[in-house]
Amino acid sequence: MLLVPGDPLRPRRPDEHFAPEAQAAREAGWVVAVVDHDALERGDGAERAVASVPSGGTAIYRGWMLGSGRYARLTHVLAQRGVTVRTTAEQYRRAHELPEWYPALAGVTPRSAWTTSADRADFDQARLTLGAGPAVVRDHVKSMKHYWDEAAFIADLGDRDAAWKVASRLRQLRDDDFVGGFVLREFESFTSAEVRTWWVDGRCVLIGPHPDTPHDQPPGELDLGWLRPLIGELDLPFVTADLALRADGVWRLVEVGDGQVSDRPITIEPAAIIAALVGGSG
Template sequence: MLLVPANPLRPRRPDEHFAPEAEAARAAGLDVGLVDHDALARGEEVERAVASVKGGGTAVYRGWMLRGERYAAFADALAGRGVTLRTTGEQYRRAHELPGWYPALAEVTPRSAWTTGTDRADFDRVRAELGAGPAVLRDYTKSMKHHWHEAAYIPDISDGVAAWRVASRFLRLREDDFVGGFVLRRFERFTTAEVRTWWVDGVCVLVGPHPDTPDEAPAREVDLAAVVPLVSGLGLPFVTVDLALRADGVWRVIELGDGQVSDRPAVIEPGTMIAALSAGNP
C-alpha cells in the first residue's frame, strides 16, 4: 500500500504534489490510502488522521516531512488498523536525523559535531571540537542553505561571536521547526550540483538530480563504491543519499534522508519511482 497526504481542500483526493505517484501506484495494482498530514504534524487526533486507511498489510508513506515523534505516533496508529509501515519509527529517526546516520557514514561525509538543544555553552563546545576554519550550520534534519551567508555558512568557527550570530539567525528562521540541536559540519568545496540517489533495502535503485537543481545532471557517473557497504550496513528499508563531487575529485555524501519524505525531481517519472519501491529495481 502507498500512503500519501490528502488534499487539505478535497480530503478524498491526494495532495496535488503526490497525486502523480498515487496514480502510478494504482496503475501498478497497489492500494492507495490517504492521511491527514496536518493532523499528523500537529500530533493531534492521530487516529482520525489515518481513519480512511483500510485493510492490513505493509505500507510505504510518500509525503511531507514529519518529526520523529510524530512519525512514531503515525506508525502506532496504523498498526492499530492492521497496517505496518515498512519503515519503523526507530528507522525513520535514524535516517531523518543526522546523528542517526552520521557515525556509519563519517568517512564519506564532512566531519560533523552537534549539540543537544540550543545552549550557547554546548554550541561553543562543538566549535572547539571541530577547531578553526569554515563550517556549515544546520539542525538535525535541515539546513537553511537558501539563507547561506546569514544562517548557514560560518567563515571561521573559531570566531565565537560571529558563529553565534549565524546560529541565532538560524534559530529564528527555523522557529518551531527546529529539530534536536545545532550541527556544525566542516565546509568542503564541491564542483558539481548535488545528485540524489534512492536506495531500497541497501541497494541503489535510482540515480537522478537533486530536486533543487533538476536540470543539472552530473558530467560524470557517480562513484558509489565507497558508499554502498556503508548504506547497506545501516539496514534501512528506504532512504535517499545526496552526493556531490569535491574539488579533489572524490564523491562525498551531503545528506542521507528517509526516502518517504524525500522529494522526487520531476525528471524521474512517478511510475519509475513506484516500480523501484515495489520491485526493488527501476
C-alpha cells in the same frame, strides 16, 4: 499500499504534489490511501489522520516531512488498524536525523559535531570540537541553505560571536521546526550539483538530480562502490543519499534522508519511484 497526504481542500484526494505518484502506484496495482498531514502535525489527531486507511497490509508513506515523534505516532495508529509500515519509527529516525546516521558514514561526509540543545554553551563546545575554519550550521534534520550567508555558512568557527550570530539566525528561522540541536559541519568546496541516489534494502535503485537542481543530470557513469557497503551497514529499507563532487575530484556524501519524505525532482517520472520500490524489494 501507498500512503500519501490528502489535499487540504479536498481531503479524500491526494495532495497535488503527490498525486502523480499516487496515480502511478494505482496503475501498478497498488492500493492508495490518503492521510491527513495537518492532523498529524497537530499531534492530537493521529487517529483521525488515518481514518480512511484500509485495515491490514503493509504500507509505504510518500509525503511531507514528519518529525520522528510524529512518524512514530503515525506507525502506532496504523498498527492499531493492522497496518504495518515498511519503515519502523526507529528506522525512520536513523535515516532522518544526522546524529543517527553520521557514525556509520563519518569517513565519506564532512566532519561534524552537534549539540542536543540550542544553548550557546553547548554550541561553543561543538564549535571547539571542530576547531577554527569555515563550517555550515544546521539542526539535526535540516539546514537553511537558501539563507546561506545569514543562517548557514560560518566563515570561521574561531570567531565565536560571528558563529553564534549565524546559528541564532538559523534557530530563529527554523522556529518550531528546529529539531534536536545544532549541527556544525566542516565546510568542503563542491564543484557539482548534488546527485540524489535512492536505495531500497541497501541497493541503489535510482540515480537522479537533486530536487533543487532538477535539470542538472548526474554523470552517466557514477561508481557507488565506495558507498554501497556503508549504506548497507545502516540496514534501512528506503533511504536517499545526496552526493556532490568535491574540488579535489572526490565524491562526498552530503546528506542521508528517509526515502518516504525525500522529494522527487520534477525530471524523474513518478512511475520510476514506484518501480524502484517494487524492484528494490524483490
